[in-house]
Structures are given as C-alpha cells and as structure tokens.
Amino acid sequence: MSEGAVKKEVKPRKFQAIRGTRDLLPPETALWNRVEQNAHEVFGTFGFGEIRLPIFEPTQLFARAVGGETDIVSKEMYTMPDPETDHIYGLQRSLAEWDLEVGNFENADSFQGLAVSLLVFIVRAQEEKVVGFDFEEVGFEAVSEMTLAVAELRGLISKHSQSGDASTWNLVAEQVQRIKLANDRLTVGEDISLRPEATASVCRAYIENGMQQLPQPVKLYYMGPMFRRERPQKGRYRQFYQIGAEVLGGSDAPAIDAEVIEMVMTFFDRLELQGVQLGINSIGDRNCRPKYVELLRAELLKVKDKLGADSQRRIETNPLRVLDSKLESEQGIIDTLPHIADHLCEECAAHYAAVKHQLEMRGVIYRENWRLVRGLDYYMRTTFEITAQGLGSQNAVCGGGRYDGLVELLGGPPTKGIGFAIGEDRLILSLQESGKAPAQQGRNVYIAWMGERAHATAIRAAKDLRKAGFSVELPPVEQKFGKALGQADKLGAKYALILGDNEVSEGLWTLKTLADGSQVKFAEPDLLEHLRKQRALSS
Ligand code: AMP
Numbered sequence: 458m459s460e461g462a463v464k465k466e467v468k469p470r471k472f473q474a475i476r477g478t479r480d481l482l483p484p485e486t487a488l489w490n491r492v493e494q495n496a497h498e499v500f501g502t503f504g505f506g507e508i509r510l511p512i513f514e515p516t517q518l519f520a521r522a523v524g525g526e527t528d529i530v531s532k533e534m535y536t537m538p539d540p541e542t543d544h545i546y547g548l549q550r551s552l553a554e555w556d557l558e559v560g561n562f563e564n565a566d567s568f569q570g571l572a573v574s575l576l577v578f579i580v581r582a583q584e585e586k587v588v589g590f591d592f593e594e595v596g597f598e599a600v601s602e603m604t605l606a607v608a609e610l611r612g613l614i615s616k617h618s619q620s621g622d623a624s625t626w627n628l629v630a631e632q633v634q635r636i637k638l639a640n641d642r643l644t645v646g647e648d649i650s651l652r653p654e655a656t657a658s659v660c661r662a663y664i665e666n667g668m669q670q671l672p673q674p675v676k677l678y679y680m681g682p683m684f685r686r687e688r689p690q691k692g693r694y695r696q697f698y699q700i701g702a703e704v705l706g707g708s709d710a711p712a713i714d715a716e717v718i719e720m721v722m723t724f725f726d727r728l729e730l731q732g733v734q735l736g737i738n739s740i741g742d743r744n745c746r747p748k749y750v751e752l753l754r755a756e757l758l759k760v761k762d763k764l765g766a767d768s769q770r771r772i773e774t775n776p777l778r779v780l781d782s783k784l785e786s787e788q789g790i791i792d793t794l795p796h797i798a799d800h801l802c803e804e805c806a807a808h809y810a811a812v813k814h815q816l817e818m819r820g821v822i823y824r825e826n827w828r829l830v831r832g833l834d835y836y837m838r839t840t841f842e843i844t845a846q847g848l849g850s851q852n853a854v855c856g857g858g859r860y861d862g863l864v865e866l867l868g869g870p871p872t873k874g875i876g877f878a879i880g881e882d883r884l885i886l887s888l889q890e891s892g893k894a895p896a897q898q899g900r901n902v903y904i905a906w907m908g909e910r911a912h913a914t915a916i917r918a919a920k921d922l923r924k925a926g927f928s929v930e931l932p933p934v935e936q937k938f939g940k941a942l943g944q945a946d947k948l949g950a951k952y953a954l955i956l957g958d959n960e961v962s963e964g965l966w967t968l969k970t971l972a973d974g975s976q977v978k979f980a981e982p983d984l985l986e987h988l989r990k991q992r993a994l995s996s
Contacts, residue, residue, distance in 0.1 A: 477694050479696075491728075499723055505677060507679065508659060508677040508678070510662060511652075511658065533686045534653055545575065548571060549645070560623060565610065566614050572606075582645075599639045603635075610636070613625050613628055652684065654699070655681070663677075663869065674704045674705055678700070698880075699878045701876060702720070702721075705873070709859065709873040711811035711815050714875055724879075730845050730887060730891075737816075737825060737839065738828075738840050739797070740830055742802070743834070743862075744802045749797050750776055765786065768784070778830070833860075834862065835860050837859050838859045838861075845883070848883055848890075854880055854887065855877055855879040858876075898949075900928045900929065901928045902954050903930045903950035905932075905936065905938055908935070930948055953968075954969075955969060
C-alpha cells in the first residue's frame with residue numbers, strides 16, 4: 458500500500474454530540490448563568506439552601522420513587538450495570554446461556570466451575586457488605602438451591618471420572634437445569650441509572666444524612682442535568698436541565714404550598730418571563746382519591762368506544778392519566794367527566810381552599826385546572842403546573858406538587874413533602890423567544906500594542922484593567938495597528954487601547970472609542986478612572 462493510501466484510510470472520524478444532547482455555547486451560556494444566579498438569589502431569600510446530588514443512583518431508587526410502571530422508568534432511563542458487579546452479571550449470563558453437550562462430562566464440569574465462582578463471589582460480597590449483596594435481596598433460597606445442586610453435580614462428575622460410568626448423564630443434566638433455574642431467580646448486584654429527575658435523590662439524601670434531626674421543614678434546591686431517552690424535539694432533550702426545590706418535614710400547612718409557588722413565581726417575575734400562567738389543582742389523598750378514581754373509571758367505561766387506544770388502556774391501568782390526553786377527538790368527552798374538586802374529602806377540600814386563599818394573600822394569580830393530575834399514589838393534594846409563551850406544544854416550564862408519602866416509601870420516617878422542577882432549557886427558550894436574552898457582550902477593551910516595550914506595558918495594563926473588572930483582549934503577538942483595530946471591531950470591543958513606542962515613552966496612552974472613532978490620550982491612572990466612570994454611566 459502506498460503512503461498516500463494509508464493516510465486516506467486513517468482519516469479520523471468526526472464526532473457528533475449524541476442525539477438529544479447539545480452543546481451550550483457563549484453567548485447563550487451567559488443567559489444560563491444569569492438564570493441560575495437569579496435562582497440562587499431568589500431561593501436564598503426564601504431560606505432555601507442548595508443541595509448538590511450525584512448524577513447517578515441505584516436504578517431501584519427511581520423505580521421506587523418515580524414508579525416502575527411510568528414511561529420515565531420503564532422506557533426512558535439510561536441504565537447500566539454497576540461496573541463493580543459487572544463481573545457477576547458476566548457469570549450469570551454465561552450460566553444462563555450455557556449449552557450442555559450431551560454426554561460431555563468435562564463440559565458439565567466447566568459449568569459447575571462457573572457456578573462455584575458465582576457462589577463464592579456472592580458469599581464474599583455478602584461478607585464484605587457490598588451494596589446490593591444482602592442475602593435477602595439476592596434471594597437466599599436461590600443461593601441455597603444452587604449450592605445443593607452444585608454439590609450433587611460435583612459428586613456425579615467425580616463418580617464418572619473414577620469409574621467412567623456414563624449412565625448418570627440424565628442426573629447430571631437435571632442438576633445443570635436446577636442450577637440454571639436457581640440462577641434465573643438470583644437478583645444480584647445493582648443497576649445504576651442516570652437520574653431522570655432529582656426529587657428521589659433529594660429524599661434519599663434527606664434520609665441518608667439524617668436531616669430529620671434538623672429544624673423542620675428542611676428547604677432545599679438543586680440545579681443540574683437530567684437524562685431521559687425521550688423523542689427529541691423543540692424543548693425536549695435527552696439531556697436537559699432542571700432547577701428544582703423541595704420542602705421536607707414539618708407540617709403540610711397550606712402556607713407552605715403557597716410559599717413554594719410564590720417562590721417560583723417570584724423567580725419567573727424577576728427574569729421577566731413572558732406569558733406565565735399558573736394552573737393549580739388538588740388531587741386529594743389516600744382517603745378520597747381512590748373513590749374518585751373508581752368513579753372516573755366507571756364514567757370512562759361508559760364512553761370507552763369513543764376513546765383512543767391509549768386512553769382505553771388507561772381506563773384499567775391509570776384512569777387519571779386519561780385527563781392528560783391531548784388527543785383532539787377526546788377533548789369533548791373529557792370535558793364531561795367528573796371533577797376531583799367535587800369529590801375531595803373534608804380535610805383535602807379545606808386544604809385546597811386554604812392554599813387558594815394563601816395564594817391570593819400573596820398576590821399570586823392562578824387558574825384552577827381540574828385536569829392537572831399525577832398518577833402515583835404518594836402524590837397528594839396540591840399539584841401545579843406553570844406554562845410560558847413561545848414554546849409551542851412543550852410549553853410547561855414547571856411542574857410541582859405535594860408528595861407526603863415519598864420519604865416513607867424510600868425507607869424514611871413519615872414525612873411531609875412538596876416541591877417543583879423547572880425545565881431550564883424551556884425557560885431559556887422562552888426568554889430568548891420574547892427577547893429577554895441579554896445582548897451579546899463584547900470585550901470592553903482591546904489592547905493594540907506594537908513593540909517589545911509596549912508589550913510589557915500592555916501586559917501590565919491588561920492586569921490592572923481585568924482587576925478592575927473589565928473584559929480585556931490582549932493579542933498574544935504583535936499586530937499592525939490597522940489589523941488590530943479590525944480585530945477589535947470583530948470582537949465587538951468598545952475601546953481599543955493603543956500602545957506604541959510613542960505612548961510608552963510619553964506615558965500617555967491613546968484610547969479609541971470604536972463606535973465613533975474618537976481618540977483621547979490619558980495618563981495611566983486617569984485612563985482607569987475614565988473607564989470606571991463610563992461604566993458607571995452606562996449601567
Ligand atoms: P417533570 O419532572 O416531568 O415533572 O418535568 C418538570 C419540567 O421539566 C417540565 O415542566 C419541563 O419543563 C421539564 N422537562 C421534562 N422533560 C424534559 C425534556 N425531555 N427536555 C426538556 N425539558 C424537560
């Protein structure tokens with residue numbers, strides 16, 4: 458092969474970001490920072506502290522908290538075996554896929570060897586208390602069953618190797634089968650998943666860090682990326698960002714619900730988010746919701762034929778979800794269904810009325826939306842959703858609600874809880890669409906220097922200007938003044954500071970305002986003063 462041909466072949470692959478993920482670039486990232494800075498400030502004024510959470514957690518945490526049946530957990534999570542337990546998965550897979558060769562005792566012996574490795578690994582992991590290797594979770598019965606079968610298999614194989622008698626082959630095959638069945642029943646190790654949301658992690662952290670010992674309620678907020686394998690479209694990504702908050706512990710006083718909502722609305726107000734609409738609802742509690750769900754199911758069954766396939770299925774699995782339907786043909790039917798507000802128990806009705814009153818006291822404008830529901834049992838009473846303009850069909854920028862049973866479901870004490878999650882990508886999109894994004898910020902000062910002496914002065918000037926908070930571009934190599942000014946223009950610099958031999962020897966620096974081309978000479982200290990004054994005037 459000629460050298461040229463080799464070169465062609467090794468042309469490196471061009472990589473692209475994975476579907477549904479994207480790079481956030483300047484100047485857009487300045488807007489992201491502004492949004493996040495405002496969240497820190499506003500949430501801080503409401504007494505919330507920031508919690509930073511792991512990006513991955515045991516899959517089971519999400520299965521338990523978000524619900525194994527939900528789309529998020531059943532279809533959309535990025536899940537992988539924990540590398541620590543990957544070895545054991547390998548062994549299990551080999552056992553499951555083992556093809557026993559009829560009459561081949563050596564082959565059965567290798568199988569037996571693998572089963573022994575698996576058992577040794579499990580027992581050692583149990584002794585070392587490796588997460589996910591609690592015998593109870595692994596399946597104690599299955600471990601004993603496999604141990605017994607391995608012992609029998611080993612006996613049969615050693616008998617054959619001593620006597621050469623092959624008549625026991627059927628018994629060997631039987632033990633192999635027994636081991637395979639036990640293998641199927643073992644649940645060892647743990648899968649880990651990239652977090653699809655953060656409420657589960659916050660609750661886990663609350664329990665794990667003994668936060669119930671702190672003054673209650675504990676008020677936490679978080680921000681960061683979440684991962685869901687959804688179909689990407691505008692406002693919907695596979696890696697997206699949420700800013701959320703949770704109030705855990707203490708009471709479920711309606712003022713807490715109202716204050717949490719007031720906090721999000723204050724945040725949106727501060728960002729001047731346009732077309733903000735808050736919808737609220739109460740979905741009752743364990744007392745009254747089941748009765749409403751039954752009523753809903755009965756009503757839905759009456760109109761089943763007129764519903765689409767998804768909704769028909771949900772009549773059985775989760776009738777509340779029918780209310781989420783966006784299908785045009787179902788809207789008329791849904792309008793005739795009973796409203797949960799008319800079926801709340803006395804306590805829930807009082808709580809809901811008080812939340813609304815509290816919102817009014819805080820000047821928070823809301824709309825009741827009886828179709829706002831959540832499908833999981835531990836969600837209760839207050840639910841809310843906030844939409845904003847410029848987002849098309851994915852116009853929800855925030856979803857939230859009360860989840861008093863969740864901490865308990867994750868092994869903690871009975872704990873009240875309420876929270877929300879803001880979709881930061883959508884929030885940013887909406888701000889951009891309504892022209893609330895900040896204009897691109899150019900450099901303040903471009904230093905056009907020529908000559909070695911001027912370079913030294915330029916370095917010192919850049920240091921001083923940066924210390925005073927100005928954004929400075931200091932070209933790394935000498936440029937002709939004409940070229941330097943062109944470059945300053947392209948970078949959107951406001952000023953060019955011209956430093957040549959004359960300026961350095963006179964101690965008078967030339968400042969050119971690029972917008973109008975005017976030039977003024979300043980002594981070094983006066984220049985800084987002048988720029989400071991100009992900055993104060995323009996802010
Ligand atoms: P959820 O955690 O599903 O209640 O979602 C809360 C908020 O996160 C939604 O209102 C959206 O603004 C945002 N969100 C959820 N999924 C996505 C996604 N795939 N891409 C972008 N934003 C999302």
